[in-house]
Amino acid sequence: MEPFDVERIRADFPILRLKVWGKPLVYLDNAASSQMPQPVIDRLARYQTTQHANINRAVHYLSETATSEYEEARRKLQRFISAREEREVIFTSGTTDGINLVMHGYGRKLIGAGDEIILTTLEHHSNIVPWQMLAEEKGAKIRVVPINDAGELLIGEYEKLFNERTKFVGVMHVSNALGTINPVKHMIAFAHAHGVPVLVDGAQAAPHMMIDVQDLDCDFYAFSGHKLCGPTGIGILYGKAALLETMQPFKGGGDMILSVTFEKTTYNTIPHKFEAGTPPIAAAIGLGAAVDYLSAIGMDAIAAHELDLLNYATEQVNRMPGVRIIGTAGNKAAVLSFTVDGVHPHDVGTLLNQEGVAVRTGHHCAQPVMQRFRVPATSRASFAFYNTLAEVDALIAGIRTMQKVFA
């Protein structure tokens, strides 16, 4: 393998050449959305220019081409996560859509009154709210795994939550707010020992590490395309074929049926049963190109470079008086959530922006995490493989400048 050449990688991302307020853009909001490399942009253009038609319908050339490219993208995603079969990969509009699909397709059929669903304090609202809706509808109960002061799940407490009413576990692989990498493989094995299926929210994990759903043995795994260099409006839900077969469809419509009469509709086979209507074909093909791009660099090389960035940034910030890192788990992805004494995160965001540095400020759609750390919000720098140590320096310099302004 060639050595990791961040400058050569950066050359693939036209948006990184932008200047903001006359300064080079330092894009550190990758946990919200990553940027798109030229090969993916080109793939989208080629599809729209030479391959577009609706899929699974007509017998003409373009429809057949679009259908085969769409299904090829599915196989690329299958390989990317090491799924056993391509029909285990359902195209969704994103992680939220995937979780809602599981809630409707699995939860509404198989979770009932008095049943318990285990979630964690770290969850993004997208893996809380659908289950609350289900719990309210069915009279089920949500149990929450607590975290320690470092932002790590208390696995002993998780294990104690299991009882005969436990019917489902939803857990995020990597915390978007803190960066904690959760021990999902162990959690899945423990749940399975109790006959309980597990959904993993992989939105923050899939862009940063090798995902092997067979090794994890998760029942469901959801992530979004736009966080791994793909387009918005596309994501996948992986589900074990046997489970997907038993589930009811989430959305009804075209493509998800085999036959329709007003007396009876026969649903299509998986994955089509869950892909009602015309899907975002271009976005799916773009996502296929994105995982090709990432795989060519290598997920292990990406993870290693990002860890270098995180370690360097953590070291720098730890030396700054008045700056506190929120989330200090031993095993972390490249997310640095922090607070600056005397400066509200909103002001941090505006002042860093003025230096060309893009960070996210707010509650990161994880209000229970904010409540746990007793902060209304944090500022979050989240790194991608195309970020550099010099960009970490720009972040640190921006924080210093702001401390002077607010002194």
Add this chain to the structure above:
Amino acid sequence: MVDYKALYQEVILDHNKKPRNYGTLAHASHHAVGHNPLCGDHISVALNLDGECIDCIAFQGESCAICKASASMMTATIKGKSRADAEILIQEFLAMATGKLDLDSPNHIGRLAVFAGVCDLPTRVKCAILPWHTLHAAFNSVASTSTEAEDDPIYTPIGNA
């Protein structure tokens, strides 16, 4: 292009650091709490009306510098004024923050003009106007208000939001 630094002027930083009328009132005739659900900020405004005159006012809360300075300068400005004058100022401030006020025509904005630059920062407009929304809610004895509430009595479309 707006100069962001213009927003963090000395006067705003000063009011953020040493907010005026910060705290609670023992005897308030009107009170309201305002929330900005986008960032979790919240402030409460309490005031006492003596007839039509605002004889005392205080605010408290958790917010960014823009919001806190806006609340501080708001309380300092309207203390001692009539309710009617305060209502006019609320409307003028909201208009200014959303870029709809002609600062060259007669108005009562005065030194509150330091917030004029916020209209170019759609995501920060809500920070500046939250105290004013809350003051309006207090006058109308609306128990709580929100920058996101569509039924807010003075809901104004903000920027591109």
